[in-house]
Every structure is written in C-alpha cells, then in structure tokens.
Amino acid sequence: MTMVENVRNGLLIGASPRGGEEGREPWFLDPREILRTVRLRWLTVLLPVLLFLAAAAAFTHAVPPQYAASTQILIDPRGLQVVKDGLSPPDQASDASLLLVDSQLRVLTSDDVLGRVVDRFDLAQDPEFQGRETLIGAIKAAIARLTGRTEAPADPRLTALRALRDRVGARRLERSFVVELGVTSDDRDKAARLARGIAETYLARDAATRSDTTRRAGEAIEGRLAELRDALRRAEDKAQAYRARHNLVGTRAQLVSEQQLTQLSDQLGAARAKALDAGARMRQVEGVIAGGRFDSANEIVTNPTITALRGQLAGIERLRADAEETLGKRHPSYMAAVVQERALRQAIEAEIRRIAAASRNEYQAALASARTLADTLERRKADALKVGDDFVQLRELERQVEASRAVYEAFLVRARELQEQQRLDTSASRIISPASPPEKRLGPPTAVIFVAALVAGLGVGLVGSLALELLAGRVRSRRRLEGHLGRGGLDALPRAPRGMTGAAALRRDFGSARGDGAYEVAVARLRHRLAAACPGQVPLVVLVTAADDRAGKSGLARALALSAAADRERVILVDADPSGLLTRDLGAAAPRDLAATLGARGSLADALVTLPSGLRVLPRPADLPRTLAGSLADALLRSDADLVVVDLGLVGGDVVTERLIADERIPALLVAVSARRGRLAAIDRALKAIGAKSRPRIVVTDAAAGE
Incomplete structure (x- = not known):
C-alpha cells in the first residue's frame, strides 16, 4: 500500500x-487525437502528399510559363467632325455609345483581325501555336493508328487562329470607352508584339472598313444618279408636252391667261373709279352753271383761262368804277369799260360751258371704257374656267419635276461629298497604352505551387485519415472513449x-x-x-x-x-x-x-x-x-x-x-x-x-x- x-x-x-466532461468537443477536433491519428495512419497522410507533390511537379513540367502583355485602346464613338454631314451621326446617346464600344470589342477579337495577325507574324509556322506533343496526345494518336481512325492533318493557319483566339482576351474598363486587350504567350517579347500587332491591325482594319463603307455608299449613290437624271428629264419633257398640248403659256408660278385676267380686273377697277370721278366733276360743273355761282366749283376756279379772264374782269371793274366816280356814267370811258366788262363776263360763261361739255364728254368716255373692260373681263373669266382643270394637272406634273430635281441634286451633292470622305480618316480611336514585355509570369511561382500542393496533400491526407478513423470506429485512447460514452473518470x-x-x-x-x-x-x-x-x-x-x-x-x-x-x-x-x-x-x-x-x-x-x-x-x-x-x-x-x-x-x-x-x-x-x-x-x-x-x-x- x-x-x-x-x-x-x-x-x-x-x-x-475525471469529472466535468460534459460538453467536450469531438475527439477529431482535439490536437492530441489528430496527432495520434497521424502517427497511426501515417501512410494515409503521406500518400496524398506524395501524389499532390507529384501532380505539382508534373504540372510545372508540362505547363510552360505564360506571360501576359496588355495594351489599352480608346474607342471614341463620336469620331472626328471633319465634314458637316458624315456617314454616321457624330452624337449618340450614352447607352448606344456603350453598345457601340462593346460591338467594337467583339470586332477586336474577331477572326478577321486575328487571322490577319496570324498571317502578319507567320504564326502558322510557330510551334507554340501549333500545339506541343503531349503524352496524352501521343497515346490518342497511337490508338487512332491502331484502330484505323486517323484523321486528316488540320490546317496550320486554322490551328494557329484557334490557339491565338484562346490566348486573347479583351474587356471594357468600367465607366469608360477604353478597351484593354491582353495576350498570353510563352515568350514575354512575343506577347508584347502580338498585343501591339492586334491593336494596330484593328485600328488599320477599322479605318479601312470606314473608307470601304464610304466608297460603297458613294458607288451606290453614283449608280442611282443616271436613273435619277433620266427620271428628271422624263418628268420635264412630260410637263412641257402637256403645256404645249393645252396651250398653257406662262411662268412656273402663273399662266398668261391668269396674268391677263388679273390685269383686266385691275384696269376695270381703275376705269370705274375714273368714271365715278368724271361723273362727280360733271355734276359739280352743271350745278355751278345752274346756280350761277361760278366760283364754287374747283374745276372752274382752278382753270387757268378762267383765272386769267377773271383777272382781266377785275381790272376792267376797277376802271369802270373809277370812271363812274370821276367821269360819270355818260363818259365814253365809262361806257367802254362797261362794254369790256360785259364781254369778259360772256367769255367766262362760254369757258364754263366749255368746261361742262368737256366734263360731260370725259364722263361718257369713262363709262364706255368701264363697260368695255367689264365685257373683256367676263370673256377672260370664261376662258380661265376652261383651262383651270388643265392647269391643275400641269401643276401636279411640275411638282413631280421639282421633286425629281431635288432628289437628283441631293444625290449629286452627296456623291461628291462621299468621294472626298474616302480620303479622310475620321476615326478618333487610338492606342493610349502600348504593350510592353511583362515582368512576371502568370500564375503563382513554382515554390508557391509546391507549398500549396504540400498543404493540400496534408489536408486531404489528414481529412482522409480522420475519416478512416471514424469509419473504423476504434477506441484508440481514453479521451476518445470518454467522449463517445459521454462520461469521464475511466481508468x-x-x-x-x-x-x-x-x-x-x-x-x-x-x-x-x-x-x-x-x-x-x-x-x-x-x-x-x-x-x-x-x-x-x-x-x-x-x-x-x-x-x-x-x-x-x-x-x-x-x-x-x-x-x-x-x-x-x-x-x-x-x-x-x-x-x-x-x-x-x-x-x-x-x-x-x-x-x-x-x-x-x-x-x-x-x-x-x-x-x-x-x-x-x-x-x-x-x-x-x-x-x-x-x-x-x-x-x-x-x-x-x-x-x-x-x-x-x-x-x-x-x-x-x-x-x-x-x-x-x-x-x-x-x-x-x-x-x-x-x-x-x-x-x-x-x-x-x-x-x-x-x-x-x-x-x-x-x-x-x-x-
């Protein structure tokens, strides 16, 4: 004891x-139990580590280093306003502009551009773009030869195009019209050359496409000019023949008959006004004659002859008055003055009667002229009504002539503008960041790959060993048994x-x-x-x-x-x-x-x-x-x-x-x-x-x- x-x-x-074991965490979370499991099942832990390390070694050996070079291109959808009327509208909505940039992004990586790059750099003869011989490929080729299912060799250019397509990527930078183009290659200098080559080929192809589009549009318009010219000539000939056939003489705005009708209407109005004026003067003169007051009519007062006679009359009246006052009424001078006065008064009356006769004749002539013009106007109206329908048809023909002339002139001007635009580069797209050889390779370094493989292998091995332990259901330790039974204090x-x-x-x-x-x-x-x-x-x-x-x-x-x-x-x-x-x-x-x-x-x-x-x-x-x-x-x-x-x-x-x-x-x-x-x-x-x-x-x- x-x-x-x-x-x-x-x-x-x-x-x-031991007491207080309630609430213990599972045994596979206990570091001591994990270490015990690793010691017991070290082979289970070691095998995944070796497999992952071998896979990492095979990956680094089979996959060559890749380098990515990038360049940035500004794609301005507005273009340059070189001429007033361009082939495409210069101002567009923001959404439409973004769609245009996205469309150009597809053009940048299209087979048309990439195919030209393949030809430019002779990638059809580049081993990198023809595919390297791999173990799996060799096995497939051997099986195909044994089974007799060999395929015809692929086109080298098509193979290079597919390889280049897989190595090219492009994206539009956020909130901008800038497109970033990236190219990967085994050689850093080759990656930079290909990125620059694709960008330059795209810009050159875009300029050529614009010029070709303008040229084709100009050719299409010029092809229509001859037809439009013939259509204009036929319309003019038809209108002229119709005018000659219906005797429709006049300007483009108005016929001669219409002009004459207008003139006659104006002349009739003037003649009627003149007749009214002459009638008024005549009645005024006749009223003066009837009333005996010769100084109340304007025609009489303003007449120079009467004015002269009245002056002489006034002088004679002064002489008569002086002779009467100084010499008396029986004096010969007075008697001569009275005779002269009477003669002057008779001359004035005769002149007034002559003015009245002239006014009456003028009034009669004005009435006759108005009646003549009225008859002529009525005849012209009848003639105008006859040619009205013909003139309506003539105006329709003339409108067709004007429309054909307007279209022809617009096409002619546009054709000349497009001919000049073919020689102008209106694109504002440009390379804003040229590609340069990349400094680092893509992906993690080799050391990181092996460390990741080691960690992954350890993780898989550890999880696998713990899973096998769970499936085996062994006791292994007192802690594990206590946790399983839910009680402590085991001996x-x-x-x-x-x-x-x-x-x-x-x-x-x-x-x-x-x-x-x-x-x-x-x-x-x-x-x-x-x-x-x-x-x-x-x-x-x-x-x-x-x-x-x-x-x-x-x-x-x-x-x-x-x-x-x-x-x-x-x-x-x-x-x-x-x-x-x-x-x-x-x-x-x-x-x-x-x-x-x-x-x-x-x-x-x-x-x-x-x-x-x-x-x-x-x-x-x-x-x-x-x-x-x-x-x-x-x-x-x-x-x-x-x-x-x-x-x-x-x-x-x-x-x-x-x-x-x-x-x-x-x-x-x-x-x-x-x-x-x-x-x-x-x-x-x-x-x-x-x-x-x-x-x-x-x-x-x-x-x-x-x-």
Whole structure:
C-alpha cells in the first residue's frame, strides 16, 4: 500500500477520476487525437502528399510559363467632325455609345483581325501555336493508328487562329470607352508584339472598313444618279408636252391667261373709279352753271383761262368804277369799260360751258371704257374656267419635276461629298497604352505551387485519415472513449511490459523483487481504488470481462492478481473464460475437478493450484455446467482470500459469464477495453447487454502515456 502512495504523479496513469466532461468537443477536433491519428495512419497522410507533390511537379513540367502583355485602346464613338454631314451621326446617346464600344470589342477579337495577325507574324509556322506533343496526345494518336481512325492533318493557319483566339482576351474598363486587350504567350517579347500587332491591325482594319463603307455608299449613290437624271428629264419633257398640248403659256408660278385676267380686273377697277370721278366733276360743273355761282366749283376756279379772264374782269371793274366816280356814267370811258366788262363776263360763261361739255364728254368716255373692260373681263373669266382643270394637272406634273430635281441634286451633292470622305480618316480611336514585355509570369511561382500542393496533400491526407478513423470506429485512447460514452473518470493502464504477460508472469516470484514500473503502479492504484469503492467486502470479488478484447481482459485479470500477490495478499485467480487462456498458460491441472467440488459443496481449496509466488489459481474445467454458476459465486464469496479475481469470457459469450455478471452480490465488475484493438460498436453492445442496474468500471488497456 505504501508503494502506491509514494510514487510520482506522472506514473499514475488514470490515478484520479475525471469529472466535468460534459460538453467536450469531438475527439477529431482535439490536437492530441489528430496527432495520434497521424502517427497511426501515417501512410494515409503521406500518400496524398506524395501524389499532390507529384501532380505539382508534373504540372510545372508540362505547363510552360505564360506571360501576359496588355495594351489599352480608346474607342471614341463620336469620331472626328471633319465634314458637316458624315456617314454616321457624330452624337449618340450614352447607352448606344456603350453598345457601340462593346460591338467594337467583339470586332477586336474577331477572326478577321486575328487571322490577319496570324498571317502578319507567320504564326502558322510557330510551334507554340501549333500545339506541343503531349503524352496524352501521343497515346490518342497511337490508338487512332491502331484502330484505323486517323484523321486528316488540320490546317496550320486554322490551328494557329484557334490557339491565338484562346490566348486573347479583351474587356471594357468600367465607366469608360477604353478597351484593354491582353495576350498570353510563352515568350514575354512575343506577347508584347502580338498585343501591339492586334491593336494596330484593328485600328488599320477599322479605318479601312470606314473608307470601304464610304466608297460603297458613294458607288451606290453614283449608280442611282443616271436613273435619277433620266427620271428628271422624263418628268420635264412630260410637263412641257402637256403645256404645249393645252396651250398653257406662262411662268412656273402663273399662266398668261391668269396674268391677263388679273390685269383686266385691275384696269376695270381703275376705269370705274375714273368714271365715278368724271361723273362727280360733271355734276359739280352743271350745278355751278345752274346756280350761277361760278366760283364754287374747283374745276372752274382752278382753270387757268378762267383765272386769267377773271383777272382781266377785275381790272376792267376797277376802271369802270373809277370812271363812274370821276367821269360819270355818260363818259365814253365809262361806257367802254362797261362794254369790256360785259364781254369778259360772256367769255367766262362760254369757258364754263366749255368746261361742262368737256366734263360731260370725259364722263361718257369713262363709262364706255368701264363697260368695255367689264365685257373683256367676263370673256377672260370664261376662258380661265376652261383651262383651270388643265392647269391643275400641269401643276401636279411640275411638282413631280421639282421633286425629281431635288432628289437628283441631293444625290449629286452627296456623291461628291462621299468621294472626298474616302480620303479622310475620321476615326478618333487610338492606342493610349502600348504593350510592353511583362515582368512576371502568370500564375503563382513554382515554390508557391509546391507549398500549396504540400498543404493540400496534408489536408486531404489528414481529412482522409480522420475519416478512416471514424469509419473504423476504434477506441484508440481514453479521451476518445470518454467522449463517445459521454462520461469521464475511466481508468487507464499503459501497455504491459513483456514480463507481465503470458505464463512467465504467473510463475514470477514476486517475493524476490517488487516491480515499480508505470504499468505495475497503475495496476496497484486500480486495485486500491477498487478496495476503496467496496469497503468491508471480504473477500473482494472482482469480475473482469470485455466486449471484444479477450487477451486484454485476461491480461488485466492476471495483472490484478499478481499485483495483490506482490503485496502479500491472499489472492485467488479464477479462470472462467470459455477459451481457458489462464489455464493453458498455467500448464497444470487442478487436484480436483471444479465441477465435482461445486457439486459436492466441498471446499474450493481442493480445486486450486498454488503457484510459487503464493498466487492461487482456479483452472477452468473442460466442461463447467451452467447450473453451477451460482454455486461458483457462493464458493468465491465464502473463500478465505482477500481478493478474488475472476477472468470471465466476453460479454454475451457464454451463460456462466452472464450469470456471474448478473449476480448482485458481486459488487466489482471491470470491463477491459483495448485502446489499440477495441471497437466502439462492440463496447456499446456490451454495455447495453450488461444493463444499467450496475455501473461497471471501464478500464482502458494499452493507453498512451499521459492519459
């Protein structure tokens, strides 16, 4: 007892019960369990690492380094406003402009442009663009030759075009009209040359396309000029013939008949106005004559003859008045003045009558002229009504002439403009960032590839090993078993040394030397813990069984018995295993058959074999009736030993084992679980078979140090 209490704590494997294990994380998240799995399944971890490293080496050898060169092209959809009327509208909506740039992006990587680049750089003779011979390709070619399905060799230019198409990429930069073109190649200088060549070929092809489009449009218009000219001439001839046939003489705006009608209408109005004016003057003069007041009419007052006569009359009247006042009325001078006055008055009246006659004649002439013009106007109106329908048709023909003339003139001007535009480059697209040889290769460096392969292989190997462990369902460690069962405090024993197993351990003389190794200390601690758990039990009967580890179970029973015998306790080791491992290791027969002893209710000592170390062993008979299981339990409980260790069979293996496990008088039941060989499914079945009435102590054998 003292030996066990004074040993170092590091040697007491499983020395103290563990508690508070609820909520433990799964075992495959425990770094110690992961390391244990890696040690056990190192080949599973190493194989993916080697495969990934080999794949990385094959990849770096098979795939040559690639270099990407890029250039940027500004595609301005507006173009240059060189002439007023271009072939395409210079101003477009933003969405239409973006669509135009996207369309040019397709043109940039089209087979037309790439094919010209192939011809320019003679890529049909470049091995890089003809495809290198690979192992898989050689195998396919060999199979095709064997099966007689060989294909005709492909066109080198088409092969180079397809390879170049796969190596070219273009994209429009966000929120701009700038297109970025990228080309990959095994040679950095070749990548830059190809990028520049594609950009230059695209710009040259775009300018040529614009010029060709303008030329074809001009040719199409010129081809229509002759037809339009003939159509204009036919329309003019038809209009002129119609005018001559219907005698429609005049300007383009108005016929002669219409002009005459307008003039006659104006003349008639003027004649009627003149007649009215003449009539008014005539009536005024006649009224003056009738009234006797010659100075009230404008025609008379303003007449120069009358004005002169009136002047003379005034002079004569002054002379007459002077003669009358100075000489008298009988004086000859007065009489001569009176005669002259009378003569002047008669002359004025005669002149007024002449003015009245002239006014009457003028009025009659004006009336006659108005009547003549009215008759002529009526005749012209009748003639105009006759030619109205003909003039309507003539105007329609003249409109056709004007339309044909307008179209012909527009086509003629446009044809001349397009002829000049063919020689002008109105494109505003240009290279804004020429391609230069790239400094770095594409993809990660070789060291990064191998490191990634190593990490990936380790990850796959680790996950694979953990998955295999999960599928295997092995115990492996006490931690894993505790996590599976959901309870802690399991006892654990390290792997037993060679001297503690087999027949040599049973014949060992513990009186000469006492073992103090880790295994012996752990067994002693387990034994004393059993004694503390069952106080006052004399003898202490301990049943040892297992789910699937028969050798570990027998080794545990043997170790407990030998440890007690080393402490000079009275110990009986009972072999109740149907396989009889202890009996075979003992190599000695019992003095009396156990079945006969139990049947006769004799002393158990008659069937025991005492070893030199003082350990007494009860061998298993060849045939132990199941009806004697209860008698065996009674005999064990009545024995004179301090400790009775019973090596049972596997749980569910035989009736005697089940009867002894179910006997409630026996308080101690140990279930041995091998960390190396035990399976979780078998342990679950065994614990389910034992039941929940008794709580067996689970002892993990072959446990690693530190558990």
